[in-house]
Amino acid sequence: MKKNFFLSGLLIIFVSLTFSAFRAPFFALNNSNLPVAGDSLNQDLHQIGQSIVKEGFQVLGSQLRQAIEKGGVPYALNFCNVKALPLTDSVARKHHIHLKRVSDKNRNPENAANEQELLVMELMRKAGTGKKMEMTLYDENGTATYYAPIILGVPCLQCHGTPGSNITDENMGIIKKLYPDDKATGYNQGELRGLWVVRFEK
Numbered sequence: 150m151k152k153n154f155f156l157s158g159l160l161i162i163f164v165s166l167t168f169s170a171f172r173a174p175f176f177a178l179n180n181s182n183l184p185v186a187g188d189s190l191n192q193d194l195h196q197i198g199q200s201i202v203k204e205g206f207q208v209l210g211s212q213l214r215q216a217i218e219k220g221g222v223p224y225a226l227n228f229c230n231v232k233a234l235p236l237t238d239s240v241a242r243k244h245h246i247h248l249k250r251v252s253d254k255n256r257n258p259e260n261a262a263n264e265q266e267l268l269v270m271e272l273m274r275k276a277g278t279g280k281k282m283e284m285t286l287y288d289e290n291g292t293a294t295y296y297a298p299i300i301l302g303v304p305c306l307q308c309h310g311t312p313g314s315n316i317t318d319e320n321m322g323i324i325k326k327l328y329p330d331d332k333a334t335g336y337n338q339g340e341l342r343g344l345w346v347v348r349f350e351k
Contacts, residue, residue: 226324301336
């Protein structure tokens, strides 16, 4: 499947869809000036992006589980407020890339999605429930950025679900204290919460 398709200045090169256990093959949306699907460099970048996101998820997830075991959700909320960004940055420094987590309903202002990231989230939502959509995009300067969805799991509902239901009054009070402008509640299991964004250095 090949056609020209620009997304606000970004050219989609690879899109990978996962339907349950089925992995669809890469396909290209390209022009003649950029590598097409099957180019080893592009496949490598996509796979490296997947690997970095997996590592970032494992680093944050393991530390968060330890925080919950140590002091429950209240302790974990304070832990995330202080440690989430430095932990993400440590993975970025290790691989010499830019790495961040963003959302259209951010908790930390530093995790707010920009215009391009909002468009990527819109595309992923249009892919529908039950589909995992990842993409590697190139901008007009040839800089590659890999995007992977953050899907809300059951444990996440304790901090990102419905106040008074999934989120206790105590925990909601901590959230409001730490993040006065918080937008990151009201989610259901399986919803798109945000994006992992890996931007490769040229």
